[in-house]
Amino acid sequence: MSLSPAFSRRTPDGDAMERAICDHCGHVAYENPKIVVGSVVLHEGRVLLCRRAIEPRRGFWTVPAGYMELNETPEDGARREAREEAMAQITLGPLLAVYSVPKLSQVQLIYMATLDRGIHAAGPESLETRLFSFDALPDGDIAFPTVHWMLADARRVIEGRATPPFANPAGF
């Protein structure tokens, strides 16, 4: 390797949008929205959260979730993230929500789940894992807006006030 990465934004022949094109070789780096898969994991009425060991938002609480990999289903991805981030085996329930964050070109597929045998522990990307009562969530220390949304939506389902799946809250 003798060169540095260098991309220019141009519209390829026959395309309708600007794409990132390598200055050296002409490779078109198509950029697509990314899928985050995750789950709101319940155990005896409480919800499993992970305190992030990595940036962004290191030290803040989130649910087990992350980027979907190639050649997996969203369901397998959600189970994988629970294993990786919370050392947890989970049983998936219904789809809780499809949220989108167009500014980040991100779509989040979030499932309801239950924790098998109540076992969880911090994986390499987590500082700690903990089960929280919905009445004592770490509201000021939640990592991302969508985590607020999914916890509120999960609570509405648990309390029988609404039926999933949800989308973004009004105005978002």
Added chain:
Amino acid sequence: MSLSPAFSRRTPDGDAMERAICDHCGHVAYENPKIVVGSVVLHEGRVLLCRRAIEPRRGFWTVPAGYMELNETPEDGARREAREEAMAQITLGPLLAVYSVPKLSQVQLIYMATLDRGIHAAGPESLETRLFSFDALPDGDIAFPTVHWMLADARRVIEGRATPPFANPAGF
């Protein structure tokens, strides 16, 4: 540009998976699953299909659907595809299904929709558009397996036999 695109598959430092890495400059081309957004569009009990003008499966019937673009929501993407492929303004209803095709690293977000004012016409990627009765679908000329799934699932919803959203049929 003096070089040809050339990528090797290696595991970057600190990563857990092989990625496509440019032989010339070291750029890591992260590959992520792609999102297809689309809709089953109804009008007076019939469903809007488009006959594909492009490969793959040119000449076969599909619903208005395509790759989600950056910085849009899935809902906006589904409306855009209906405009582009069927010159149709649609009103989106509930999420019909989240299908995944792990072999293709593809996730499909399919919505129910209705056709505004009954107006539709072939866009540049369609040979023709047509409203089909569910009893007279072009079963032998459907473009993709997921189109069979979504038409069957939409029919179950319309006939009150099931509640969306659906995932892949059992065994797929």
